[in-house]
Amino acid sequence: MSLTVVGSIAFDAVTTPFGSRERMLGGSAVHFSLASSFFTDVRVVGPVGDDFGPEEHAVLRARGVITDDIEHVPGGETFFWRGHYDYDLNTAHTDETRLNVFGDFSPKLSQDSRECDVLFLANIQPDLQREVREQCEGARFVALDSMNLWIETARDALLRTIETVDCVMLNDAEIRQLTRKPNLVQAARELRALGPRVVVAKQGEYGAALLTDEGFFGLPAFPLETVLDPTGAGDSFAGGFIGFLAAHGTDELDHETLCRAMAYGTAIASFNVEEFGTERVRRLTRDEIAARVSELHRITHFVDAPVSLRA
Amino acid sequence: MSLTVVGSIAFDAVTTPFGSRERMLGGSAVHFSLASSFFTDVRVVGPVGDDFGPEEHAVLRARGVITDDIEHVPGGETFFWRGHYDYDLNTAHTDETRLNVFGDFSPKLSQDSRECDVLFLANIQPDLQREVREQCEGARFVALDSMNLWIETARDALLRTIETVDCVMLNDAEIRQLTRKPNLVQAARELRALGPRVVVAKQGEYGAALLTDEGFFGLPAFPLETVLDPTGAGDSFAGGFIGFLAAHGTDELDHETLCRAMAYGTAIASFNVEEFGTERVRRLTRDEIAARVSELHRITHFVDAPVSLRA
Numbered sequence: 216m217s218l219t220v221v222g223s224i225a226f227d228a229v230t231t232p233f234g235s236r237e238r239m240l241g242g243s244a245v246h247f248s249l250a251s252s253f254f255t256d257v258r259v260v261g262p263v264g265d266d267f268g269p270e271e272h273a274v275l276r277a278r279g280v281i282t283d284d285i286e287h288v289p290g291g292e293t294f295f296w297r298g299h300y301d302y303d304l305n306t307a308h309t310d311e312t313r314l315n316v317f318g319d320f321s322p323k324l325s326q327d328s329r330e331c332d333v334l335f336l337a338n339i340q341p342d343l344q345r346e347v348r349e350q351c352e353g354a355r356f357v358a359l360d361s362m363n364l365w366i367e368t369a370r371d372a373l374l375r376t377i378e379t380v381d382c383v384m385l386n387d388a389e390i391r392q393l394t395r396k397p398n399l400v401q402a403a404r405e406l407r408a409l410g411p412r413v414v415v416a417k418q419g420e421y422g423a424a425l426l427t428d429e430g431f432f433g434l435p436a437f438p439l440e441t442v443l444d445p446t447g448a449g450d451s452f453a454g455g456f457i458g459f460l461a462a463h464g465t466d467e468l469d470h471e472t473l474c475r476a477m478a479y480g481t482a483i484a485s486f487n488v489e490e491f492g493t494e495r496v497r498r499l500t501r502d503e504i505a506a507r508v509s510e511l512h513r514i515t516h517f518v519d520a521p522v523s524l525r526a
Numbered sequence: 527m528s529l530t531v532v533g534s535i536a537f538d539a540v541t542t543p544f545g546s547r548e549r550m551l552g553g554s555a556v557h558f559s560l561a562s563s564f565f566t567d568v569r570v571v572g573p574v575g576d577d578f579g580p581e582e583h584a585v586l587r588a589r590g591v592i593t594d595d596i597e598h599v600p601g602g603e604t605f606f607w608r609g610h611y612d613y614d615l616n617t618a619h620t621d622e623t624r625l626n627v628f629g630d631f632s633p634k635l636s637q638d639s640r641e642c643d644v645l646f647l648a649n650i651q652p653d654l655q656r657e658v659r660e661q662c663e664g665a666r667f668v669a670l671d672s673m674n675l676w677i678e679t680a681r682d683a684l685l686r687t688i689e690t691v692d693c694v695m696l697n698d699a700e701i702r703q704l705t706r707k708p709n710l711v712q713a714a715r716e717l718r719a720l721g722p723r724v725v726v727a728k729q730g731e732y733g734a735a736l737l738t739d740e741g742f743f744g745l746p747a748f749p750l751e752t753v754l755d756p757t758g759a760g761d762s763f764a765g766g767f768i769g770f771l772a773a774h775g776t777d778e779l780d781h782e783t784l785c786r787a788m789a790y791g792t793a794i795a796s797f798n799v800e801e802f803g804t805e806r807v808r809r810l811t812r813d814e815i816a817a818r819v820s821e822l823h824r825i826t827h828f829v830d831a832p833v834s835l836r837a
Contacts, residue, residue: 232708252836253836260777261673278754283805302708304708355627375621397613397748398753399749400749400750419733422744422746426749432825432828433746433825433826434745435745438710438735438742440711440712441709442709463833471829474827475782475830475831476827477751478830496707505833505835512828514742515743516785516827517785517823518782519786519820520786520825521686522774522786522790522816523773524564525564525565525566526812
């Protein structure tokens with residue numbers, strides 16, 4: 216099934232304890248579309264400026280991402296983010312944000328993008344997310360991401376948008392902040408009561424959890440000895456998760472399919488953080504993904520056999 | 527195989543957002559021994575004062591814990607801890623600590639306790655842990671816990687003690703603090719290079735990870751809608767984990783056995799936090815444990831079947 220993602224396209228300047236890059240391709244829609252390109256046709260919608268050239272287009276096209284709806288704003292500059300991480304790689308510290316063309320972004324979807332079966336609303340202003348969602352009337356499965364900024368400044372708008380989607384993907388701290396409930400199980404149920412069937416709690420280096428009416432599924436992150444740059448991990452996870460669902464049917468979306476999708480999201484996110492920006496995922500192969508999912512299966516499996524316990 | 531635990535026996539005063547108790551049975555050796563009592567004979571070694579009476583003994587004896595080596599210090603008072611938790615139940619805030627008889631604790635092990643097959647050194651001063659370890663020459667498997675206080679004030683002593691044990695069980699933040707390595711995989715390898723074969727990283731509400739030379743195993747915590755009091759969760763986890771190993775052979779300690787032990791530790795810890803102190807575990811049944819382990823298996827399992835990915 217066809218997949219459309221709407222979000223940011225960016226240049227990132229990132230410093231971590233393990234190195235730095237002054238200007239690299241990034242943005243939620245970029246990380247998401249590269250990850251989901253392993254599963255289905257992906258159309259990416261987002262604005263860029265004059266500084267976004269053939270080299271950047273080529274990264275996406277090399278993975279078969281359809282870039283027709285990347286909107287070039289003449290005279291503008293592409294969204295720029297500068298940040299750093301200390302040894303606690305779970306926390307990004309923002310040093311500079313230049314919204315540039317992203318500041319006036321009003322998503323314009325082509326007929327093809329609007330006719331998607333699956334839609335991912337990456338982290339943009341919640342009212343814009345809802346406008347896009349309304350343009351994609353035929354979408355059978357719609358997921359969204361958001362961030363603390365919108366929870367703090369546009370909470371009601373975000374809640375209204377959540378009412379219109381099938382799946383919410385947030386960091387677990389954001390889920391607690393949004394619902395004002397410290398218990399994740401209760402918080403996820405409250406979100407589902409608004410409409411979405413599926414809640415995914417991203418937990419950074421600890422993994423991710425899936426919470427639906429059918430139950431819970433928890434998966435640790437893939438253990439890595441080398442983590443160079445966590446930027447884009449959440450969007451790569453979302454791309455693998457949503458991409459898998461788009462490829463394997465969202466109509467009879469059963470619990471088993473959702474759990475398998477979690478594994479693919481986890482696997483691709485783990486590659487993402489091994490190098491800076493898109494450097495690892497752009498040369499990732501399907502065999503590497505399959506091998507990592509199998510490894511993830513192995514390292515989370517235990518034998519549940521009867522044992523003799525004392526009364 | 528027989529199991530000895532050396533650690534604190536305490537009265538705790540605990541306040542959480544969900545209630546409070548002014549004086550309840552607690553301490554690392556208590557939580558550990560109740561949890562491990564489902565698997566094997568457990569001897570508990572630790573000091574108490576005149577205020578530790580038949581009622582407290584009865585809680586342990588009801589679960590078959592052998593209390594002969596609980597040392598009664600005449601005229602003394604039992605270790606007392608007062609603390610509270612806010613909505614972030616991962617962080618305990620200490621309001622008052624009265625070491626009382628625990629301040630002068632010098633573990634005295636009976637012949638039976640010294641002849642244990644498996645020894646757990648709960649969180650006490652590292653030099654005392656090493657003295658106990660040396661008294662139990664015949665122990666085939668020795669594990670220890672510790673805390674940030676000892677890492678900060680007795681790091682060298684702790685490292686020397688770690689050299690003498692088979693298994694280190696610490697919070698993941700403590701493992702990083704002790705090794706001064708931010709990456710858990712690298713940090714655990716450094717600990718294993720000191721001697722222990724097995725490193726268990728406790729991750730609070732996110733679960734736990736096992737790191738050995740044979741590989742990694744990660745397990746989320748059991749998702750709970752009701753968490754009243756996390757006090758003792760880590761010791762209950764350790765009791766389930768070490769108890770399982772004591773019951774299922776520590777000589778040919780294979781990876782599968784260690785992974786199964788992780789599941790039992792996780793299950794019992796999840797019961798511990800559902801109520802205050804030992805209130806839930808003291809009436810826990812073996813059927814409830816077995817059912818929760820099976821449920822844990824179900825909610826961490828995904829199907830790893832071939833999928834068609836795009837090149």
